[in-house]
Amino acid sequence: MTSFRIEHLPFNKATLRDWALPDGRHSNWPVVYAINGRNQVYIGETLNAVVRMRQHLDSPSKQQEKLGAVRIIVDDTFNKSACLDLESYLIRLFAGDGRFRVLNRNEGITDADYFDRARYRATFTEIFEQLRAQGLFARSLPEIENSDLFKLSPYKALNQDQAVAIEDILEGLFADVERGEGSTIVVQGDPGTGKTVVGIFLMKLLRDIQMSTPSHKSDADSLFSEFFVEGFPELLRDFRMGLVVPQQSLRASIKDVFRRTPGLHPSMVLTPFEVGKSVERFDLLIVDESHRLTQRANQSAGTLNRAFTDITRSLFGADDLSRTQLDWVRAQSAHQIFLLDAAQSVRPADLPAQVLRELVDEARKTRRHYPLLSQMRVLAGGDYISYVRDVLSGEAASVLAFPTYDLRFFDDLSEMATAIRDRDQEVGLARMVSGYAWDWKSRKDSAAFDIELDGIRLRWNRMQVDWINSPGAIDEVGSIHTVQGYDLNYAGVIIGRDLRFDRHRGHLRVDRASYFDKKGKENNPARGLIYTDDDLLRFVTNIYGVLLTRGMRGTYVYVCDPDLREYLRQFFGSNPTPAL
Template sequence: MRQHLASPSKANFRQVRVVFDETFNKSACLDLESHLIRWLAGDGQFEVANGNEGIVDARYYEREIYRESFADIFDQLRSEGLFRQTIPEIENSDLFKLSPFKVLTTEQASAVENILEGLFQDLAVGGTSTSVIEGHPGTGKTIVAIYLMKLLADIRDYDSAVDFEPDSVFAEHFVPENRELLRDLRVGIVVPQQSLRESIKRVFRKTPKLSQAQVLTPFDVGASAEEWDILLVDETHRLNQRANQSSGVNNKRFSSINQDLFGADDLSKTQLDWVRAKSRHQIFLLDAEQTVRPADLPLATLRGILERARADNRAFHLMTQMRVAAGSDYVAGIRALLRGEPSPDGLRGLGDYDLRFFDDLGEMRRQIHARNEEHGLARLLAGYAWKWRSRKDRSAFDIEIDDVQLRWNSTDKDWINQPTSVNEVGSIHTVQGYDLNYAGVIIGPDLRFDTVSGRLVVDRASYHDTKGKENNKQLGVVYSDDDLLTFIRNIYGVLLTRGILGTYIYVCDPALREYLRAHMPVSE
């Protein structure tokens, strides 16, 4: 306690609570500490002053038995006012899910360790660098990015006498030399999607040493008068190439930024070029199979980023599935099915994962409501196969199937956490990057199965995302039905991998329903 109180950031602390348990060993104590830090950060009532210099999901003898007592300790602390919410409520929140105080897997910790090692070498010699973290949905790319932001701030500000555990995973990086290398550096995180960006800003507002001003749009980067030393780019695949933007203002800004950065409005320049022009070190987090619009970076560009990083031994691949309880095989199996390449082993051994097909959309909606009552965070999602009428007429319905009438998401920002969201349907633009406990996915008539050719095909007329099928006049690119199939397939690949505990599926096209059902081990 004397050591803690010697820190200026903790000198005003006035209360101490001590947990006694004569059966606890050091591993159990560290595990409890980790849980309490994450729960407190996720609850949001207090600002957590701890660093995050390295908590890994360690295995130790009789861990589950020790953990049974953690809930009792939590309940006692909650009764004394230290927590406002229950554990399920906390763990369903973005403050918890996007917290920098996460327990890293060994795989994630290895990627962080290697990135830090290379970054400090590059900072020491004054060079530039590009690192890439690649991974399927649910492997924790966003978590690693947020974790790195906090870890770099902790190393920059640490006090060698009081502020970090000498036996922590990343302890070797807490040295005066690295502290000096990071001093006065501008570090930011670029998040292309509006909804996810707002959620991360909220987390940063609650986290010491981080600021919501560090959470940037690509336009923020391109238009800034100052440069960044280090930029992390989450969902790099959602950066834009030159294309018709969502507004005339952004079309003009795109042109102006190109002129300012490159001396002319070079149509070949992308938001990726802005990031490279405005920063010395970049850390890109990407998944090429999550591009969902023609304006997103082309596959060839994403491959180029990855190849460059591999050549410099700065490419890291995350494989462990952190979201879907069915495991990594589920994600790979879903993607194979959507490519029309069902793998005999891709969707087997899903354990207790609740995967169901529904022929009645009304029943699927009732089951999603029931799961939401039981677990929270159960939502309906759909491909963009219906017009968004309710955007202009709040009394109108968007999706009408049989006797079921539904509306699209009423907001683009933080839709998942809105009170009305359980009665609405989320699009790709509101859920990419998020977790749900249960996802009820409506696969619309935009995706069909041709029984003659045995292929998945698109119905262009049934796809209503204007920006999702718009030809690129600036670059003279016309998108074929096969190109559109790639985007729509990727969209459903994202929607079908949101559910942690289960995924419910309703398919409009009968042939596609039978194709998917034949290759998926449903729970019904």
């Protein structure tokens, strides 16, 4: 039986005097509230709803947004911790739903444990459903949680690694800005540790600090309230920031998030070429997926080859072939934050491993290196990420089991495709993915099929941008470039014949003829670089390492090469299947 009630009241001074209830629940009791207008919503918590509403009504920003209604959530069992938790829960859901623009500042979403939290959390779901029935949410809870708006929201609840890293980054950044010194920061972590979350969160947090005024009272319970006081906003006056995202699909998704977030704008999400061409320098550039910045190599279009030359000449006075997009970022900004994982480099044009090592070493020497260790994506935890990488590098010493993770091995591709469709029907966001081990025939002939195995015919992804959420994606196979940086609930990974196993030597090898990504194996004649099979093996195993770590709830595996199938079966084929 629910103990909460949601009171729907007008948001104006005329009715404020009638709000105080005899039992004191509006003036001396912890509550959560949502104030909304036609397109905006603000969520808060307070011990005195009457006083807090009066403060909001006196706020010019709230008046400008024309917020006309308030819903106060009252529960006889509420305490401060439960209210903070519900507040952060609703902020995340409103941001992920997209029905309203969330007006809250990003001071740090609370994610602390407290007594009987599981029981309160069950109530939160009921509160969401009532608010949805009243028209405040457009989508169901699973639809919201599967959306990019939710996954890439700046209103995420940070884990301890992320919170510590962001606080340290802010302290160092403000100190450097005050001294007039530049800085280079590296945030490093495995897949699923939330590097992209840190980048987006920082952009919103810094913008909120920048736009803060003395009239904005910061909540003392927020993680970063210390930066919303006099002195910090002044340091960010006229501070020019940008988020650099090398990958086209992820960049488009983040632009959509910025479009819906007050204080942010899609123009703040940049390509490396836009950074290089910028007439004005940036004060701060945050680079997501920094390992996907490129060195001088043959670009995907002739115009980009010319642009690479022109930018390098403009910034450095000559067409220096050793210059990379990393050099562009550093030349065009006073401060840089690089988010990276060197094991996710998937093409020869990506920054060389040595360059990434030097960048990390530099950050360590200046104490500006922040590792993220906590696994936020895969339910199997960080051990699964390490396990996958050890298996693909031939360094797995033993077979591990992951009882809470749905890891399955298939000998029939049609059976795996059926299982993925079943998971998609159940929870959504289940997709088939693969390395580029088949020619992309359907790109030129829409009637053609690209992958034909075990009586099933499949096509590569038709969409280059936001393929995961596109109509028909469940019937297609996504490449590395459509899923890197994204989460899936379930990933059905087809390991093609580009990766094989040499039974006689006992190690993995690459089959160059079965790898169809021309840019993925192209030599670099301009710099005299020739990529050997060992080099190509590193890129191909990195690709499969990324694909095998996309699934939050589970990963299904099908292997084409018979010898590789038997080798990988021992590692991926004996995991206990959890109850769905």
